[in-house]
Amino acid sequence: MKNKYFKRIVAMMLAMGMVVSLTACGGKSTKKLNSGEFQEVDKSELEFPLKETTTLTGMTSYPANTESNPNNRTIFKRLQEKTNVEIEWTAIQSDQWGDKITLNMSNPDTLTDFIFTAGFGDSDLLKYADQGIIIPLEEYIDAYMPNLSAVFEKYPEYRTMCTDSEGHIWALPWIEQLGSEKTAIQTVGNMSFINKKWLDFLGLEVPTTVDEFEQVLIAFRDHASELQAEFNIDGSIIPMACIVNDGDQDPSILINGFGEGYGDADKGRHIAVTDDLEVICSATQEGYKKGIEWLHSLYAEGLIDPEAFTQEWSTYVSKGKSGRYGVCFSWDVANIDNLQDWVPLPALTADTRNITPQNGSFTSGFDRGRCVVTAVAENPALVCAWLDQMYDPFQSPQNNWGTYGEDDEFDIFELGENENGEEMLKHAPLGDASPVEVREAECVGGPLAILDEYYGVYVTCPDDAQYRLDWIKDYYTPDMNTKYVYPNVFMSQEDTEELSNLQADIQKTINAKKSDWIMNGFTDADWDKYLKDLDAYGLQDYLDIFQKYLDSYYENAE
Secondary structure: OHHHHHHHHHHHHHHHHHHHHHHHOOOOOOOOOOOOOOOOOOHHHHOOOOOOOEEEEEEEEEOOOOOOOHHHOHHHHHHHHHHOEEEEEEEEEHHHHHHHHHHHHOOHHHOOOEEOOOOOOHHHHHHHHHOOOEOOOHHHHHHHOHHHHHHHHHOHHHHHHHEOOOOOEOOEEEEEOOOOHHHOOOOOOOEEEEEHHHHHHHOOOOOOEHHHHHHHHHHHHHOHHHHHHHHOOOOOOEEEOOOOOOHHHOOHHHHHHOOOOOOOOOOOOOEEEOOOOOEEEHHHOHHHHHHHHHHHHHHHOOOEOHHHHOOOHHHHHHHHHOOOEEEEEEOOHHHOOOOOOEEEOOOOEOOOOOOOOOOOHHHOEEEEEEEEEEOOOOOHHHHHHHHHHHHOOOOHHHHHHOOOOOOOOOOOEEEEEOOOOOEEEEEOOOOOOOHHHHHHHHOOOOOEEEOHHHEOOOEOOOHHHHHHHHHHHHHHHHHOOOOOOOOOOOOOHHHHHHHHHHHHHHHHHHHHHHHHHHHHOOOHHHHHHHHHHHHHOOHHHHHHHHHHHHHHHHHHHO
């Protein structure tokens, strides 16, 4: 513990030296890093609205083609009126966030009091903590954040998931509860959808096996001209559309039925947990091999979009909106085409029938590194008190989805009342609008918590979330046969760094071979070399680290 604090002090001294150096060289930097020690204030000074207008600085991201000035968003306008706190924002377009936030965090002159949409991984949090750039928040949470404290008190697992091995909380979380355990909305990300309109026109049923699925795709391909004429489709017919290695657009859900049925639900880390609580690499299992071989056979028959390995989201959506897809993958098919013509594709039986839930999904949506407070904050208690407003049960849904009373043509919410006559946010109909695009135009993201018990009291469950919950419960939960998912754990800095180093080569190799093999096929010799390469990159050490924390998680849970 003493070594940890010594390292942090040294890092802070170096950072302070950087500030002095910048000034000595003619720079304009005046920002200084504080020690990170808890700064107690009188709670009466934090009662909103403040008696005098106070300015804080924050950094946030915004989606392309939406409002770039956060203070022009209705949500932040209302928060300023409610708190009498003005935020001087540094706003970065989302597709530039990764590069720019790294540069901004390395220079005290560009730091703001807090980073609202940080989205930092564990290695980032521990690195910036070690460098003294961000400050620990656990004492501020207990003293000045009653809304977040109430969430932690009701669901102590979230506090545990936010706390590092030394007892510190370095970031404020994003929490979204929609269902729980095997019915949680996060259990399946890359849902597969099939064009029911096309099936009906060709007199076909929804397939339930991989063989039936292949025959349906062949029918889509062979009757392309008829489909184009019947549905006035401009462009070639694409039996199956996807984006390989791209999150919810990846087709890996299709291979759950091969081998023992693990599939590859964790497309970032490629791990799964057996019923014996053993961590395995999903991408080295025999079922994975057989599944990739099968996907290659589909590609070789011209059934998969040739652009599946290179296209971007905008292209993927554009082709989908043109009505050219027979099968596609996404969080919600409404983002790709429409709800009326599509149905979820159930688990496909090959050797078995199974859906492996996504890791971490049993505790619902959770982002440990959503928001951080930096060491340039002169009044961290006020910063935390203002950020605690984001955890207000009436505020969190607005930050997450959007608001009411906008000046444009569309509102996410209408302001209504619950059964007790209290104000409640009621979701407005989405119509034909894309849920993603509408929400991006209104919401602000950041730290928040939406609990299952809020629905019907503070907010209605969004229609697109409800039908997705119904899809999961009806189509997928019955086939979720595995007992466990890998939980959200906060590893030590040493293990996080080691895991990050190992993952770089392991993930790169797995993803590269997956794309190559679906496109070009592979031999048993290629597979054997692939396994040897992963072993050489430290796959066993990689799995051992995951296993250590899984064992500890269940030991502490008993």
